[in-house]
Amino acid sequence: MADSKKPFLTKKPFLTDVKTLRARARKHLEGGAVTGTYKGNVKKTIEILQSVLATEIVCVLRYTMHAVAATGISSEGVKAEFAEHAKEEQEHMNQVAERINQLGGKPNFNPDGLLSRSASQYGEAGDLVDMIRENLIAERIAVDHYRELIRYFGNDDPGTRAMLEGILLVEEEHANDMHDLLVAHEGRPMLKS
Ligand SMILES: [Fe+2]
Numbered sequence: 001m002a003d004s005k006k007p008f009l010t011k012k013p014f015l016t017d018v019k020t021l022r023a024r025a026r027k028h029l030e031g032g033a034v035t036g037t038y039k040g041n042v043k044k045t046i047e048i049l050q051s052v053l054a055t056e057i058v059c060v061l062r063y064t065m066h067a068v069a070a071t072g073i074s075s076e077g078v079k080a081e082f083a084e085h086a087k088e089e090q091e092h093m094n095q096v097a098e099r100i101n102q103l104g105g106k107p108n109f110n111p112d113g114l115l116s117r118s119a120s121q122y123g124e125a126g127d128l129v130d131m132i133r134e135n136l137i138a139e140r141i142a143v144d145h146y147r148e149l150i151r152y153f154g155n156d157d158p159g160t161r162a163m164l165e166g167i168l169l170v171e172e173e174h175a176n177d178m179h180d181l182l183v184a185h186e187g188r189p190m191l192k193s
């Protein structure tokens, strides 16, 4: 069988030798973390991450406001949950901002146009149950958005993908926490079997 006709799967992935890796890393130092093996479109990645950053900032603001403004019977436990989520959203915000910086971009923290860059909404909400519901909606949006982005980055940018995978796990936990609170407050399961 001629080489070109061999099934693709029998080929081992190509690994660059250490000498070439070292020589390559010394060139184009201005690229920082973006080296020649980066297969993504850096400009597009930064653009996507600016929208992820806006989403996380809006989540920090919404949870912080809810943690302060929540009132009513048994609101103390819920307030604590909101405050914990606010802290975790802030960690995501920092991670994404760092990643934009690593890729050579400038993280956009400008409050102008923040909501239009964000996937999730601010969600003012009146009472405690409304707040929980708003947060659950926002978390479900974030979960969908991040799952899609993880698939989009695939092997083109494993660094960004790994970061988003870590964030996704926390967002799934957040959605689950909000769902549990809603069930506790409404006294009935929300999920249809
Ligand atoms: Fe988040």
Ligand SMILES: [Fe+2]
Binding pocket: 059, 085, 089, 139, 142, 170, 171, 174
């Ligand atoms: Fe979240």
